[in-house]
Amino acid sequence: MTTMLDAPRSPVTPRRRAALSRNSPARRGLRTTFGIVLVAIMLFPVYWMVNASLAPGGNSLSMQLLPLQPDLGGYSRAIADQGQNLVTSLIVAVGAAVLSLVIATPCAYALAQFPIRGSSTLLFVVLIAQMIPGIVIANALYTAYNSLGLLNTIGGLVLADATAGIPFSILIIRAFMESFPTEIVEAAQIDGCGHVRAFWSIVLPVSINSLITAGIFSFLFAWSDFLMALTLTTGQSIRPVTLGLYSYIGTNDTDWSSVMATAVIASLPAVILMIAAQKYIAAGATGGAVK
Amino acid sequence: MTTTAAATAEAARSAPRRRGRAAGSALVRYGFIAPAALYLALFFGYPIVKNFTMSFQEYTSATFFSGVAPFVGLANYRAVLADPVFAKALANTGIFTIVSIAGQFVIGMALALFFRKSFPLSGVLRSMLLLPWLLPMIVSAAVWRWILEQDSGILNEFLSAVGVISSPIPWLTSSDTALIAVVMVNIWLGIPFNVVLLYSGLQAIPEQLYEAGEIDGATGWAAFRHITLPLLRPVVSVVLLLGVIYTIKVLDLILGLTGGGPANATQTIATRSYEMSFVEFDFGHGAALGNVLIVIALLFSVIYLRANARAAKKG
Numbered sequence: 001m002t003t004m005l006d007a008p009r010s011p012v013t014p015r016r017r018a019a020l021s022r023n024s025p026a027r028r029g030l031r032t033t034f035g036i037v038l039v040a041i042m043l044f045p046v047y048w049m050v051n052a053s054l055a056p057g058g059n060s061l062s063m064q065l066l067p068l069q070p071d072l073g074g075y076s077r078a079i080a081d082q083g084q085n086l087v088t089s090l091i092v093a094v095g096a097a098v099l100s101l102v103i104a105t106p107c108a109y110a111l112a113q114f115p116i117r118g119s120s121t122l123l124f125v126v127l128i129a130q131m132i133p134g135i136v137i138a139n140a141l142y143t144a145y146n147s148l149g150l151l152n153t154i155g156g157l158v159l160a161d162a163t164a165g166i167p168f169s170i171l172i173i174r175a176f177m178e179s180f181p182t183e184i185v186e187a188a189q190i191d192g193c194g195h196v197r198a199f200w201s202i203v204l205p206v207s208i209n210s211l212i213t214a215g216i217f218s219f220l221f222a223w224s225d226f227l228m229a230l231t232l233t234t235g236q237s238i239r240p241v242t243l244g245l246y247s248y249i250g251t252n253d254t255d256w257s258s259v260m261a262t263a264v265i266a267s268l269p270a271v272i273l274m275i276a277a278q279k280y281i282a283a284g285a286t287g288g289a290v291k
Numbered sequence: 292m293t294t295t296a297a298a299t300a301e302a303a304r305s306a307p308r309r310r311g312r313a314a315g316s317a318l319v320r321y322g323f324i325a326p327a328a329l330y331l332a333l334f335f336g337y338p339i340v341k342n343f344t345m346s347f348q349e350y351t352s353a354t355f356f357s358g359v360a361p362f363v364g365l366a367n368y369r370a371v372l373a374d375p376v377f378a379k380a381l382a383n384t385g386i387f388t389i390v391s392i393a394g395q396f397v398i399g400m401a402l403a404l405f406f407r408k409s410f411p412l413s414g415v416l417r418s419m420l421l422l423p424w425l426l427p428m429i430v431s432a433a434v435w436r437w438i439l440e441q442d443s444g445i446l447n448e449f450l451s452a453v454g455v456i457s458s459p460i461p462w463l464t465s466s467d468t469a470l471i472a473v474v475m476v477n478i479w480l481g482i483p484f485n486v487v488l489l490y491s492g493l494q495a496i497p498e499q500l501y502e503a504g505e506i507d508g509a510t511g512w513a514a515f516r517h518i519t520l521p522l523l524r525p526v527v528s529v530v531l532l533l534g535v536i537y538t539i540k541v542l543d544l545i546l547g548l549t550g551g552g553p554a555n556a557t558q559t560i561a562t563r564s565y566e567m568s569f570v571e572f573d574f575g576h577g578a579a580l581g582n583v584l585i586v587i588a589l590l591f592s593v594i595y596l597r598a599n600a601r602a603a604k605k606g
Contacts, residue, residue, distance in 0.1 A: 023409065027410075028409070028410040028411060029410075029411075031405075031408055031410035031413075032410045032411050032412050032413075034405075035405070035406070035410065035412065035413060035416045036412070036416065038402065038405070038416075039416045039419050039420055042420055042423065042479070042482065043419065043420075043422060043423075045423070045431070045434045045435060045438060045479070046422060046423070046426075046434070048434065048437070048438060048445060049430075049433075049434045049437075052437060102326070103326045103327050103330050104327060106322075106323040106324070106326065106327070107323060107324045107326070107327030107328075109323060110320060110323035110324045111324070114320050114323070116320055116321065116324065119324070122324060122327075122328065122331075125331055125335070126331070129331060129335045130536075131536045131588055132335060132338075132339065132585065132588075133539070133540035133561060133581065133584050133585065133588065134540060134542065135540065135542060135561050135564050135565050135568075135577075135581055135584070136338060136339070136342050136564075136578075136581040136582075136584065136585060137334065137335070137338040138565075138568075139338070139342055139345070139564070139568050139574060139577050139578055139581055140337065140338035140339075140341035140342050140345070140578075141334075141338060142568070142569070142574075143341065143345070143350070143355075143574060144337070144341070146355060159334065160334070162330070162334075163334050163335070166327065166330060166331075166334075167331075170327060194319065195319050195320065195323070196319065199323070220425060223427065224426075224427035224428060224429075226427070226428065226429045226542075226543040226546075226547075227542055227543060227565075230546075230569075231565075231568075231569055242427050242429045242430075242543075245429055245430065245433055246429055246546070246547060248433075249432075249433050249436060249547065256437055259433060259437070260433070260434070260437065262433075263430045263433045263434055266427055266429075266430050267426050267427070267430050270422070270425035270426050270427070271422070271425075273425070274418070274421060274422060274425055278418055281418075281421065281425070282418065282487075285421060285424075285484075285487045285488075286487055286488060286491045
């Protein structure tokens with residue numbers, strides 16, 4: 001028995017042996033420990049935010065390293081002060097995500113699958129669009145919104161926030177549709193499907209993963225938006241939570257627990273999506289840049 | 292920008308193959324791109340043109356009432372360039388961008404190399420690392436303000452507990468340390484993005500190359516220098532270029548942490564442009580400075596394209 005078990009191991013070259021010892025369980029365990037320490041250091045600010053949000057009354061002097069006596073007072077004050085803003089953020093972010101998908105998806109399909117004159121120019125414009133500083137866009141949009149009556153409106157914010165989601169979605173969805181076999185679409189067209197029907201009933205269902213990725217990121221971009229909210233709203237009526245948090249920092253320096261509770265609530269979509277939609281987040285994180 | 296060149300070339304190549312059976316009138320086909328083209332024209336094209344014309348106009352709060360914005364030639368540019376804050380903001384933008392990117396890249400590369408080794412939980416830990424990048428920037432600004440708080444912030448408490456400092460450092464409220472603090476936070480924010488892209492670049496390098504290198508005695512630093520770096524070059528270029536483009540226009544973080552202060556210590560071209568338009572209500576000045584920002588961004592793109600072309604020529 002021993003010989004039988006030993007036999008396959010005998011032709012281990014020195015190189016393989018070196019490789020094995022480098023991947024020994026002890027080494028791997030050590031790496032995991034080191035990895036956990038690194039991630040703990042990187043995420044400490046996030047922990048510290050949660051910890052502060054649970055501190056009683058936000059009195060900084062009584063801060064503990066662990067929230068052993070969690071106090072939800074910060075959260076109730078945050079919701080009282082920022083509840084309306086959170087609803088605004090949610091509506092704007094959902095609106096921007098839907099708008100991004102509606103506009104980007106057909107364009108991505110056309111760029112990936114049709115021979116259209118000017119499509120390479122359009123693609124170039126999309127890439128350049130992502131590089132334009134937001135302040136330049138906000139500067140000009142303010143003057144236009146002012147004359148069109150779009151300042152302080154949900155619609156105005158949705159349109160402005162989609163400046164992040166639309167170019168990104170076009171690139172992500174197009175990259176997916178490029179790899180999509182043309183034969184399937186062509187076969188559908190032989191069967192008498194027009195472009196519109198082929199797109200709607202064949203291409204869309206197959207591309208659903210890239211649509212989800214694009215939708216999630218468009219949502220997060222709009223949810224995180226601060227610049228458009230800061231410049232295109234002027235009053236209290238329409239105010240996303242990012243802006244609410246900003247003015248909170250300015251005026252509420254003494255009550256850190258409600259500021260941090262607001263920060264925690266404003267982080268929830270990112271955290272939930274990171275856990276629940278990990279696959280899509282990973283796809284979007286690399287897809288937008290490298291492909 | 293590699294993406295641009297590659298995508299265009301790819302589009303040109305694949306076009307003839309896709310012609311042929313593709314039915315449907317041109318009208319239907321253009322219908323697919325019309326909404327996106329219209330949106331891009333209104334929300335990117337118009338702002339650029341408007342910003343350009345505004346930069347030659349006296350466009351102030353009075354304009355919003357009277358509707359009159361007289362053309363003033365280059366007066367806005369002269370005023371913006373002569374503004375004493377401009378030199379400061381330009382220098383700050385340079386320091387902020389270069390130091391942030393260097394820090395993000397070095398730490399990001401180290402983490403990407405570490406996570407490339409196989410060990411239990413590496414996938415979970417790597418995806419947790421993404422969190423700072425996904426949080427709204429203004430949330431990160433709020434959290435770091437609390438951490439960097441002079442009297443009760445945890446950083447000062449930690450540093451004095453371990454005996455590194457004797458008196459608390461006014462991180463965000465002293466003009467000596469504010470820029471350092473803002474850069475530090477921005478490095479923290481940018482690490483995940485660098486790790487993700489560099490890690491996926493590392494994954495694309497075939498393992499056999501390292502095995503072959505090992506036979507020739509190339510391990511550790513030599514393997515990194517002669518196998519990893521050359522093969523990673525395209526990814527590194529993309530990471531650095533995107534880094535510059537994202538960093539140069541950062542506004543949320545600086546406004547949230549310091550508002551550009553104290554005494555303009557953290558003022559950048561982007562924050563100053565915001566201030567001119569939306570605090571001083573001089574859109575002509577803000578637009579002129581915004582155009583300076585666009586020119587800087589384009590300059591980096593050109594430098595990058597040239598470096599890339601040279602690298603491609605060398606093979």
